[in-house]
Amino acid sequence: xxxxxxxxxxxKTERGLVTAVAGIDLDVAAxxxxxxxxxxxxxxxxxxxxxxxxxxxSAGTVEVGGTDVWRLSExxxxxxxxxxxxxxxxxxxxxxxxxxxxxxxxxxxxxxRQSTAATYAKASSLLxxxxxxxxxxxxxxxISAGEQRRAAIARALINDPALLLADEPTxxxxxxxxxxxxxxxxxxxxxxxxxxxxxTHNLALAEQAGQIVxxxxxxxxx
Amino acid sequence: xxxxxxxxxxxxxxxKARSLLLIAAxxxxxxxxxxxxxxxxxxxxxxxxxxxxLGADMMVVPEGALTNITAALLTVEPTDLVLDxxxxxxxxxxxxxxxxxxxxxxxxxSGIGSHHELVDLxxxxxxxxxxxxxxxxxxxxxxxxxxxxILGAGRDAPLGSQxxxxxxxxxxxxxxxxxxxxxxxxxxxxxxxxLEALAASMPQRPAVLAPxxxxxxxxxxxxxxxxxxxxxxxxxxxxxxxxxxxxxxxxGIRQGLAALLKGIxxxxxxxxxxxxxxxxxxxxxxxxxxxxxxxxxxxxGARGAQLIGVMVVEAVIATGVGGVLGVTLGxxxxxxxxxxxxxxxxxxxxxxxxxxxxxxxAFAVGAIVLAAAIxxxxxxxxxxxxxxxxxxxxxxxxx
Ligand SMILES: Nc1ncnc2c1ncn2[C@@H]1O[C@H](COP(=O)(O)OP(=O)(O)OP(=O)(O)O)[C@@H](O)[C@H]1O
Ligand SMILES: [Mg+2]
Numbered sequence: 100x101x102x103x104x105x106x107x108x109x110x111k112t113e114r115g116l117v118t119a120v121a122g123i124d125l126d127v128a129a130x131x132x133x134x135x136x137x138x139x140x141x142x143x144x145x146x147x148x149x150x151x152x153x154x155x156x157s158a159g160t161v162e163v164g165g166t167d168v169w170r171l172s173e174x175x176x177x178x179x180x181x182x183x184x185x186x187x188x189x190x191x192x193x194x195x196x197x198x199x200x201x202x203x204x205x206x207x208x209x210x211x212r213q214s215t216a217a218t219y220a221k222a223s224s225l226l227x228x229x230x231x232x233x234x235x236x237x238x239x240x241x242i243s244a245g246e247q248r249r250a251a252i253a254r255a256l257i258n259d260p261a262l263l264l265a266d267e268p269t270x271x272x273x274x275x276x277x278x279x280x281x282x283x284x285x286x287x288x289x290x291x292x293x294x295x296x297x298x299t300h301n302l303a304l305a306e307q308a309g310q311i312v313x314x315x316x317x318x319x320x321x
Numbered sequence: 322x323x324x325x326x327x328x329x330x331x332x333x334x335x336x337k338a339r340s341l342l343l344i345a346a347x348x349x350x351x352x353x354x355x356x357x358x359x360x361x362x363x364x365x366x367x368x369x370x371x372x373x374x375l376g377a378d379m380m381v382v383p384e385g386a387l388t389n390i391t392a393a394l395l396t397v398e399p400t401d402l403v404l405d406x407x408x409x410x411x412x413x414x415x416x417x418x419x420x421x422x423x424x425x426x427x428x429x430x431s432g433i434g435s436h437h438e439l440v441d442l443x444x445x446x447x448x449x450x451x452x453x454x455x456x457x458x459x460x461x462x463x464x465x466x467x468x469x470x471i472l473g474a475g476r477d478a479p480l481g482s483q484x485x486x487x488x489x490x491x492x493x494x495x496x497x498x499x500x501x502x503x504x505x506x507x508x509x510x511x512x513x514x515x516l517e518a519l520a521a522s523m524p525q526r527p528a529v530l531a532p533x534x535x536x537x538x539x540x541x542x543x544x545x546x547x548x549x550x551x552x553x554x555x556x557x558x559x560x561x562x563x564x565x566x567x568x569x570x571x572x573g574i575r576q577g578l579a580a581l582l583k584g585i586x587x588x589x590x591x592x593x594x595x596x597x598x599x600x601x602x603x604x605x606x607x608x609x610x611x612x613x614x615x616x617x618x619x620x621x622g623a624r625g626a627q628l629i630g631v632m633v634v635e636a637v638i639a640t641g642v643g644g645v646l647g648v649t650l651g652x653x654x655x656x657x658x659x660x661x662x663x664x665x666x667x668x669x670x671x672x673x674x675x676x677x678x679x680x681x682x683a684f685a686v687g688a689i690v691l692a693a694a695i696x697x698x699x700x701x702x703x704x705x706x707x708x709x710x711x712x713x714x715x716x717x718x719x720x
Pocket of ligand 1: 111140144145
């Protein structure tokens with residue numbers, strides 16, 4: 100499903116070259132649940148971004164479902180992000196000027212493979228599933244941070260992605276909310292069979308994963 | 322796409338004060354350009370002297386005729402002096418491209434207008450005329466016939482209605498647009514034959530109605546010929562004629578004005594250019610401010626063109642609305658000052674004629690399109706640059 104070969108990312112800064120990820124090899128089979136753990140600044144988010152088609156690696160390759168992601172054209176890469184990847188960010192990431200239902204429907208509307216009616220029906224049922232059935236017409240600023248994160252998960256699922264990437268989706272939420280949200284993600288992995296890669300600081304949660312990847316200083320430690 | 326268009330629109334609403342300022346700035350710019358261009362062209366057209374405005378370069382009249390150069394209007398007072406109708410045709414002058422003969426009979430008690438009104442009945446040769454028929458604003462859907470008359474813009478009888486001249490019925494065949502040329506505004510035009518048929522009903526037959534005689538000619542120069550060449554050629558070929566050209570003292574003023582207007586035009590171009598730069602700077606800032614959202618859009622699969630589209634649509638809506646507002650303001654301002662402007666110009670002897678509607682509409686559309694284009698161009702570059710960044714960098718607020 101996922102095969103990373105020597106992926107690296109370094110940033111040019113005023114202090115010189117900063118290496119965020121240094122040659123990671125990672126294989127994930129389809130349908131698995133993988134937890135990525137590591138200290139702050141170890142390069143977890145950077146790795147996720149390279150896997151999800153959001154950040155071009157300085158070196159190495161990322162293959163998702165047999166596609167060499169970073170050799171795709173710009174248009175094909177956009178379609179890849181749109182159709183194959185569901186991304187949940189570490190921070191609030193809804194568009195503030197769109198209603199929740201529009202936020203969730205947006206990725207499907209960008210691709211336009213379904214009718215608007217079908218898309219909105221699906222968006223509504225996803226929000227329902229995330230316990231947000233009563234907030235379809237609400238704007239992001241009108242709901243809590245935890246609810247926003249749930250809406251972001253609904254958005255990530257709208258196009259039935261093969262790979263769900265969740266980068267510390269509960270970092271700034273209380274424990275109870277964290278458990279609820281994690282349950283949703285694990286349910287998606289279990290029930291729909293979506294491959295789930297989750298970055299987390301919660302070791303108890305990581306224990307539940309089929310595979311734990313520990314990153315330190317941009318490299319995998321075993 | 323509706324959601325993206327919605328996004329662009331909502332974005333404008335998010336920073337209302339900024340959007341309004343941008344719209345206001347563009348409105349002022351395009352309003353000034355639209356109003357300036359329309360006024361410039363109107364004044365320029367209005368300054369064209371008398372027959373020059375009608376499309377002729379000079380006028381050939383009998384030597385003793387009184388030419389009225391007191392105003393911008395350069396017309397010939399109808400007199401009993403006449404020229405032979407065929408003098409110019411016989412002379413075959415190389416410097417003359419076209420010559421339109423006219424018979425002007427100034428009559429009283431004709432039944433047109435008020436009782437004592439002096440009315441100019443102007444005979445034209447429809448085949449040779451090039452100064453009257455081009456001004457026809459409306460006409461019946463057929464050719465000009467005997468018994469038909471064409472009315473100047475200053476007379477208001479409906480098209481197709483009957484008009485009694487010296488008791489004889491005539492049909493209003495057409496009406497002229499505003500020419501600003503006095504004799505034309507209130508003139509009654511007809512073919513030579515129609516005028517001739519009227520002669521019998523007149524209390525006394527004007528000299529100009531003698532067969533083979535005309536009041537004068539409106540002359541168009543041959544391409545490349547100068548007014549001076551034509552003047553000498555005509556004077557040596559036609560005995561007892563005088564040539565009136567448009568180069569009165571007023572054309573000096575007109576040239577000065579034209580230079581001034583060109584200067585204003587250059588300023589307007591500069592203003593538009595600086596507006597484009599301003600919009601571009603503003604949109605660089607707006608794109609920077611929105612990069613996290615643009616990154617997010619990119620992350621969920623928006624293509625580069627869609628990202629650019631959101632920003633460009635936002636810009637085009639703002640500047641386009643500004644353009645529409647500017648043109649509307651321009652129209653209002655011109656309406657407001659119309660009276661005083663027309664009055665002032667009339668006072669200095671320039672009968673004011675507004676630019677015709679099609680041209681005005683073209684200027685309005687041009688100003689709006691230009692304003693919208695400035696928005697598009699201004700937003701395009703910053704949006705394009707942002708669209709090429711990594712989504713992750715944008716989301717993190719870099720780039
Ligand atoms: N755009 C950038 N420019 C310079 N350095 C960067 C950039 N992005 C990330 N880094 C550096 O790369 C390293 C890894 O960052 P990353 O965000 O991947 O860490 P992380 O493991 O996700 O941390 P956290 O748990 O705090 O989210 C950090 O040292 C960070 O400072
Ligand atoms: Mg991180």
